[in-house]
Structure formats: C-alpha cells, structure tokens
Amino acid sequence: MQIRLATRGSRLALAQSGLIADALRNLGAEVELVRVRTLGDVSTAPLSSLGGVGVFVAAVREAVLAGDCDLAVHSLKDLPTRPAEGLTIAAIPEREDARDALCARNNFTLDALPAGSWVGTGSPRRAAQLALTRPDLRVADIRGNVDTRLARVGKDLDAVVLAAAGLHRLGLAGAITQYLGTLDMMPAPAQGALAIECRSDDLPMIELLARLDDPGTRAAVELERAAMRAVEAGCAAPFGALARANLGDLSIHAVLATGAGARRSIVVGPIASADELALRVAAEVAPLRGLRVLIPPSGLADVLEAERTTVNTQAFTVTEPLAVRPFVQALTEAPDVIAFTSARTVRVLTEGGVDLATEIPLGTTIAAVGDATAAALREAGLRVGLKPTNGSGGAALAGVFADGPGTVLIPGAADPAPDLAEALAARGWNVVPVPVYRTMPVTSVDATIADAWPDYDVFVVTAPSVARAASELLDMPGPPVVALGATSAAAAAALGFDVVGTATEATAAGLVDALVALRKEQS
Numbered sequence: 093m094q095i096r097l098a099t100r101g102s103r104l105a106l107a108q109s110g111l112i113a114d115a116l117r118n119l120g121a122e123v124e125l126v127r128v129r130t131l132g133d134v135s136t137a138p139l140s141s142l143g144g145v146g147v148f149v150a151a152v153r154e155a156v157l158a159g160d161c162d163l164a165v166h167s168l169k170d171l172p173t174r175p176a177e178g179l180t181i182a183a184i185p186e187r188e189d190a191r192d193a194l195c196a197r198n199n200f201t202l203d204a205l206p207a208g209s210w211v212g213t214g215s216p217r218r219a220a221q222l223a224l225t226r227p228d229l230r231v232a233d234i235r236g237n238v239d240t241r242l243a244r245v246g247k248d249l250d251a252v253v254l255a256a257a258g259l260h261r262l263g264l265a266g267a268i269t270q271y272l273g274t275l276d277m278m279p280a281p282a283q284g285a286l287a288i289e290c291r292s293d294d295l296p297m298i299e300l301l302a303r304l305d306d307p308g309t310r311a312a313v314e315l316e317r318a319a320m321r322a323v324e325a326g327c328a329a330p331f332g333a334l335a336r337a338n339l340g341d342l343s344i345h346a347v348l349a350t351g352a353g354a355r356r357s358i359v360v361g362p363i364a365s366a367d368e369l370a371l372r373v374a375a376e377v378a379p380l381r382g383l384r385v386l387i388p389p390s391g392l393a394d395v396l397e398a399e400r401t402t403v404n405t406q407a408f409t410v411t412e413p414l415a416v417r418p419f420v421q422a423l424t425e426a427p428d429v430i431a432f433t434s435a436r437t438v439r440v441l442t443e444g445g446v447d448l449a450t451e452i453p454l455g456t457t458i459a460a461v462g463d464a465t466a467a468a469l470r471e472a473g474l475r476v477g478l479k480p481t482n483g484s485g486g487a488a489l490a491g492v493f494a495d496g497p498g499t500v501l502i503p504g505a506a507d508p509a510p511d512l513a514e515a516l517a518a519r520g521w522n523v524v525p526v527p528v529y530r531t532m533p534v535t536s537v538d539a540t541i542a543d544a545w546p547d548y549d550v551f552v553v554t555a556p557s558v559a560r561a562a563s564e565l566l567d568m569p570g571p572p573v574v575a576l577g578a579t580s581a582a583a584a585a586a587l588g589f590d591v592v593g594t595a596t597e598a599t600a601a602g603l604v605d606a607l608v609a610l611r612k613e614q615s
C-alpha cells in the first residue's frame with residue numbers, strides 16, 4: 093500500500109510523523125511524508141487570535157479530508173475533544189512518557205531553583221501548578237517550538253517546563269534535569285500520546301491503522317479527555333489528569349487549580365464505566381461546574397470562573413468618595429479604636445490622599461470586620477489589633493470588644509449597616525460614624541442580564557446596597573440568593589429574596605464554601 097502522510101514542518105511534527113511512518117513501513121506499507129504549511133506556522137500573530145492550537149491541526153486535516161493525503165499524526169493533547177467531521181482517530185499508539193520535565197540551568201531540580209528564578213511556560217496549567225509548589229518562583233509566559241524555548245535556558249530564563257515525550261522524540265532527553273512527579277505537575281490530558289487520523293470512510297486505512305492502536309493507552313487518554321470535557325475545562329484551563337489502564341480497571345488522578353489552591357481527585361473503576369468515572373472526577377475537582385451565577389464585578393468573579401461556574405457580572409452600585417477631611421479631623425481627637433468595616437473604606441481613604449500609617453495616632457487600636465478588610469489595612473501599612481475570632485461582620489467584631497467606655501471611630505458608608513454601631517453602643521462605647529463614601533444604585537441593568545435574571549442558579553449579594561438596587565431594577569423575587577455575610581443576608585431577606593445560603597467569611601473561600609454546601613444540599 094502506498095500511503096501519503098500529511099505533516100507539519102516543525103521538528104516535533106516531523107519526528108512524530110517519522111515514528112508512525114516507520115511503524116507502518118514495518119507493517120509492509122510504503123509511506124511518503126507530505127509537508128503541509130499551516131497558518132500557525134506562517135503567521136506571527138498571537139495563537140489566540142488565529143483560533144488557538146486548532147490552526148495547526150486544521151490544515152493537515154484538510155489535506156486528509158480533500159484526499160490529497162491518507163492520514164495525519166497529531167499530538168493528542170493538542171486535539172479538541174469534539175470529533176472532526178469526516179475523520180476518525182483510527183489509532184492511538186502506546187504512550188510515550190506522560191510527565192512534564194524541568195530543563196534548568198546548573199542542573200537544578202524544582203526544589204533547588206533559587207527563589208525568584210524565572211521559569212518559562214505558556215501553559216496556564218503548568219503556571220498554576222508551579223505557583224502551588226514554588227510560589228517564590230517567577231513564571232515567564234513564553235511561546236514557540238521546543239527548541240526555541242529550550243534555547244532560552246541559561247540566557248533570560250533559569251528553567252522551562254516541557255513535555256518529556258516531545259523532548260524524548262526530538263532526541264533532547266539530555267536537557268532534562270528533573271522528571272516532575274504528578275503531585276507537583278499533573279500533565280495535560282493525553283500528554284505523550286499520538287493520534288493517527290484518517291477519513292472515516294477509508295476502511296482499508298482504518299484496518300491497517302488498527303494494528304498500531306494500543307487499547308490501554310486509548311482507554312486512559314479517552315478518560316482524561318472525558319474528564320476535561322466534564323469539568324468544562326478548555327485547553328486554557330489549569331486542569332491536569334493522568335489515567336492508567338490496568339487489567340480491566342482504569343485509575344485517574346486529576347487536578348484543577350482554582351486560584352487560591354487546587355482540588356485533586358483520584359478515582360478507580362472498571363473500564364466499562366469510564367463515562368461515570370469522568371463525571372465523578374469532574375464533580376470532585378469542580379463541584380460548582382456549570383452553576384449559573386450573577387455577581388457584582390470584583391476578584392470574586394475570577395475565583396468563581398476558576399471554579400468553572402458560568403459567571404455573569406453586573407454592577408448594581410457605584411461608589412462615590414466623599415471628602416476625607418471629617419475623617420482626618422476626627423483623628424485629632426485621638427479615638428481609642430478605629431473600626432474598619434470594608435476594604436472599600438480603606439481604598440477610598442488611601443485614594444483620597446490619607447496616609448493611614450502615619451496619620452492615625454500611635455495609641456489608637458485598629459479593628460477590622462474580616463480578613464479582606466484586614467488585608468487591605470495591612471497593605472496600607474497598619475497593624476490590625478482587633479478582628480473577630482469567629483466569622484466576620486459587624487456583630488462578630490463587636491463581640492471581641494471589651495466593654496466601654498471609650499471612643500470608636502467607624503469610617504464607612506453614608507448609610508452604614510447599623511449592627512456594629514448598635515452592638516458597641518449597647519456595651520458602653522461612644523460611637524462616632526464618619527461617612528467617607530456614598531453608595532449609589534446604578535440606573536439600569538444590562539439587557540442580557542435582565543433577560544437571564546430569572547434563570548440564574550444563584551445571585552451573590554455582596555452588600556445590602558446591592559440587594560436594594562437589584563430589587564428596584566429587576567423583577568422580584570429574583571433568583572435564589574447567596575449572601576456574603578449575615579448583614580447582606582438579612583437585608584436581602586427583608587427585600588423579599590429567597591436567601592438559600594450565607595458565607596460566614598466575607599471572602600472568596602467563604603463564598604465558595606457556601607456555594608459548595610448549597611450544591612451538596614441540592615443533589
């Protein structure tokens with residue numbers, strides 16, 4: 093049989109195509125490599141603007157579909173999980189090493205790299221896992237083929253992370269200074285595996301290629317890819333998975349980096365139930381996947397996105413800073429305590445030109461309602477002396493105060509939630525509220541958000557003013573509400589929302605915990 097094999101011209105593509113050509117020649121076929129230039133090879137525009145890795149794949153696929161060639165060899169990890177019409181993956185040969193490898197200067201391992209070292213990778217999966225194991229390293233976003241990436245080690249980079257399989261196939265195993273374990277660096281789904289594709293109606297070719305198929309590899313990589321699909325993680329998501337077939341069983345380890353940390357899963361079961369295994373993995377690493385959430389814009393939205401929820405953002409309020417002079421004036425009275433009720437307050441004062449670290453009298457105690465506020469205060473150079481030991485919010489903060497007398501300054505919104513002031517007054521404190529910003533409701537809501545309003549699984553209420561604005565602008569009772577803190581929960585409930593959950597900590601972790609608890613309840 094005379095076979096024409098479509099290949100890209102990159103060194104890795106030629107090496108991989110050559111391997112398969114040789115394997116086919118061993119089976120008695122005559123094989124000719126036909127080079128296809130792809131837009132991805134010709135253009136210097138960023139990959140994402142060309143439609144992602146798919147541009148490399150599209151041109152060789154076209155050559156096969158058009159009948160100019162009979163088959164193409166792909167790195168399976170670069171193939172979209174959606175099947176290509178008219179084509180079939182007729183063989184997945186035995187997998188090369190699936191691991192990622194560190195190629196570092198000075199023979200460094202990941203542990204030994206000095207703090208602050210620059211590590212090159214263009215992969216969000218690799219970057220996220222590096223940040224988890226070695227948060228003290230710096231990651232450089234690099235592109236290009238394996239040779240160009242490797243050439244930068246010892247020049248502007250201290251190390252790069254590359255697939256061991258690619259390095260092996262290029263004869264570059266000598267550049268590897270450490271094979272990375274899956275706890276530090278879970279590989280991409282199907283990493284190290286090749287896919288041989290031909291036309292779905294080319295039965296003689298399908299029959300020939302079947303002899304190169306390794307069923308164990310196929311079962312493992314298909315499970316990894318099914319898990320990726322179930323997580324709704326595209327190739328840009330920080331998701332890694334490695335499965336192994338052993339007798340009739342499949343085991344899979346998977347990781348999804350979620351911003352602050354990562355969720356991991358290990359699942360084992362019979363090959364016949366691979367679909368169910370993929371769903372179990374997805375449920376463990378991405379328990380919130382697919383949840384439709386509406387939330388005001390902030391860093392919280394990014395965290396929910398990393399958790400694979402479907403997030404829409406809509407601003408319901410705008411902050412209007414007020415003059416800072418009343419606050420600065422109040423400082424001259426040397427209050428015993430200043431209680432900060434939001435990171436926003438800290439930001440408004442700092443942006444208003446107040447240098448909190450030098451202008452607040454030394455003897456004044458700084459109090460914060462929760463972690464986010466405390467973090468903002470520390471960033472402004474203050475030492476936080478008082479914070480709730482259990483939970484967060486105004487009432488929780490008042491709980492850790494000693495009884496008065498004394499004076500507490502509370503800078504914040506012009507219409508603050510009354511819980512902190514009331515609780516402190518009841519314990520004998522002289523409470524001095526100082527408005528430093530006003531929260532104004534927006535006047536309209538984006539039309540697509542308004543349309544989708546009844547269909548959201550959760551509306552995250554981050555402040556009483558958010559609930560108030562939403563209740564005025566959109567139809568009530570609206571979607572189920574998860575509130576960020578007890579104060580927001582009470583305000584939302586009073587406005588007629590169905591409050592189905594409350595984050596005990598007004599932080600990303602607290603919100604995620606509340607949503608996960610809700611999902612568990614509902615399933």
Ligand SMILES: NCc1[nH]cc(CCC(=O)O)c1CC(=O)O
Pocket residue numbers: 167168169170238253254255256257258259282283284285286
């Ligand atoms: N994304 C590029 C790519 N596609 C396949 C390989 C290596 C071979 C393989 O993983 O099968 C590489 C290079 C790399 O990630 O280091």
